[in-house]
Amino acid sequence: MEALTWHGEKDIRVDEVPKPEIVNPTDAVIEITATAICGSDLHLYNGYMPGMREGDVIGHEPMGEVIEVGDEVETLEVGDRVVVPFTVSCGSCWFCEEELYSLCDNSNPNAEVARAAMGQSPAGLLGYSHMLGGYAGGQAEYLRVPYADVGPIKVNSDLEDEQVLFLSDVFPTGYMAAENADIEEGDTVAVWGCGPVGQFSIQSAWMLGAERVIAIDRIPERLEMAADHGDAETINFEHEDVYDRLMEMTGGRGPDRCIDAVGTEAHGTGLKGVTDKVKQEMHLQDDRPVVLRQAIKCCRKGGTLSVPGVYIRNSDNVPFGPLMNKALTVKTGQTHVQRYLGPLLERIEEGEIDPSFIVTHETSLTDGPEMYETFNNKEDDCIKVVLTP
Ligand code: NAD
Numbered sequence: 001m002e003a004l005t006w007h008g009e010k011d012i013r014v015d016e017v018p019k020p021e022i023v024n025p026t027d028a029v030i031e032i033t034a035t036a037i038c039g040s041d042l043h044l045y046n047g048y049m050p051g052m053r054e055g056d057v058i059g060h061e062p063m064g065e066v067i068e069v070g071d072e073v074e075t076l077e078v079g080d081r082v083v084v085p086f087t088v089s090c091g092s093c094w095f096c097e098e099e100l101y102s103l104c105d106n107s108n109p110n111a112e113v114a115r116a117a118m119g120q121s122p123a124g125l126l127g128y129s130h131m132l133g134g135y136a137g138g139q140a141e142y143l144r145v146p147y148a149d150v151g152p153i154k155v156n157s158d159l160e161d162e163q164v165l166f167l168s169d170v171f172p173t174g175y176m177a178a179e180n181a182d183i184e185e186g187d188t189v190a191v192w193g194c195g196p197v198g199q200f201s202i203q204s205a206w207m208l209g210a211e212r213v214i215a216i217d218r219i220p221e222r223l224e225m226a227a228d229h230g231d232a233e234t235i236n237f238e239h240e241d242v243y244d245r246l247m248e249m250t251g252g253r254g255p256d257r258c259i260d261a262v263g264t265e266a267h268g269t270g271l272k273g274v275t276d277k278v279k280q281e282m283h284l285q286d287d288r289p290v291v292l293r294q295a296i297k298c299c300r301k302g303g304t305l306s307v308p309g310v311y312i313r314n315s316d317n318v319p320f321g322p323l324m325n326k327a328l329t330v331k332t333g334q335t336h337v338q339r340y341l342g343p344l345l346e347r348i349e350e351g352e353i354d355p356s357f358i359v360t361h362e363t364s365l366t367d368g369p370e371m372y373e374t375f376n377n378k379e380d381d382c383i384k385v386v387l388t389p
């Protein structure tokens with residue numbers, strides 16, 4: 001079958017690879033009908049993620065039709081139409097029982113590697129390095145789905161693929177980001193990053209009772225989407241100082257809740273305007289992680305910082321002193337996707353939200369390498385790419 005494979009930094013190829021088969025009795029195999037490229041895939045593309053090997057099949061936002069099930073699979077049948085979460089979760093360990101699916105204790109066959117790096121291992125993720133499971137991903141014609149009774153959600157209705165596909169990741173991720181922000185009625189929520197995760201964070205902030213949402217990015221069409229579709233006020237960080245502007249907009253108090261929907265290796269402008277003397281005094285050698293730094297600085301005292309943005313290695317220069325002295329709460333993590341599938345599908349079915357608004361590019365899987373480049377460089381007004389095998 002054809003699949004998108006990783007061959008090193010900025011080197012994604014279309015390769016012919018073996019079609020996946022049932023390995024464990026709890027597996028299913030699906031034939032993919034639609035599969036998206038995620039901002040998290042860009043961390044692989046840019047070579048930030050350790051544990052990648054040449055030829056790895058990537059992709060973790062797939063949906064399709066079940067074509068084979070293992071002997072122990074009870075909830076799925078051949079012919080079912082399913083969306084598959086990017087988190088691989090056993091469903092029965094202590095963490096899964098607490099609905100902390102992205103922290104599953106059993107789904108990372110390479111747990112010792114992750115443990116060496118992090119002390120403990122989070123869950124395995126589809127198509128996301130050998131450190132996080134070594135599972136083949138879903139930018140392919142077919143996908144093996146481990147723990148098939150735990151992850152995939154059946155979609156019976158006649159909704160289009162693009163309306164339900166983002167249940168696999170970015171819609172639940174935006175929702176959990178807003179939930180993690182502890183939004184209370186009347187709150188002002190600032191969202192850094194207007195990619196798909198930022199857009200769904202904005203939508204979800206409204207669902208959870210925000211009074212104002214302020215979106216920050218530099219790309220005009222993404223800011224436009226945040227304003228037009230997301231009803232957010234916007235700040236273009238290339239033209240305005242984010243701290244000054246946020247203080248001005250909130251009467252000097254700062255946003256109550258801040259969401260970092262950007263993550264690692266952000267487009268750096270964090271120390272713009274900071275004098276060399278201050279840099280030296282505060283040991284600020286470089287401007288990463290720029291969004292974390294900015295959000296900690298801007299957040300109102302006693303507020304909450306929610307971080308769906310992915311960080312991979314140790315991030316130096318996180319201002320823990322200001323964080324502590326301003327009594328901020330920080331919540332983060334890979335999304336516990338399975339927790340949100342049912343309730344968010346219901347919102348889609350009821351017409352409360354149509355997640356397809358983020359799609360800007362729909363093309364064939366074989367255009368994948370080119371689409372990675374376009375999405376990474378934020379060219380051609382690209383916000384979300386959906387590929388069809
Ligand atoms: P994306 O690349 O499409 O969007 C990132 C956006 O951030 C871009 O629009 C970019 O212009 C903007 N940006 C860059 N620097 C900025 C800055 N200094 N200030 C404000 N905005 C800035 O990616 P995405 O798909 O929206 O994903 C966003 C992040 O969420 C990534 O780090 C991704 O890995 C992460 N993610 C996390 C989870 C999870 O489970 N926690 C799931 C999916 C994605």
Ligand code: ZN
Nearest residue numbers: 038039040169
């Ligand atoms: Zn993703």
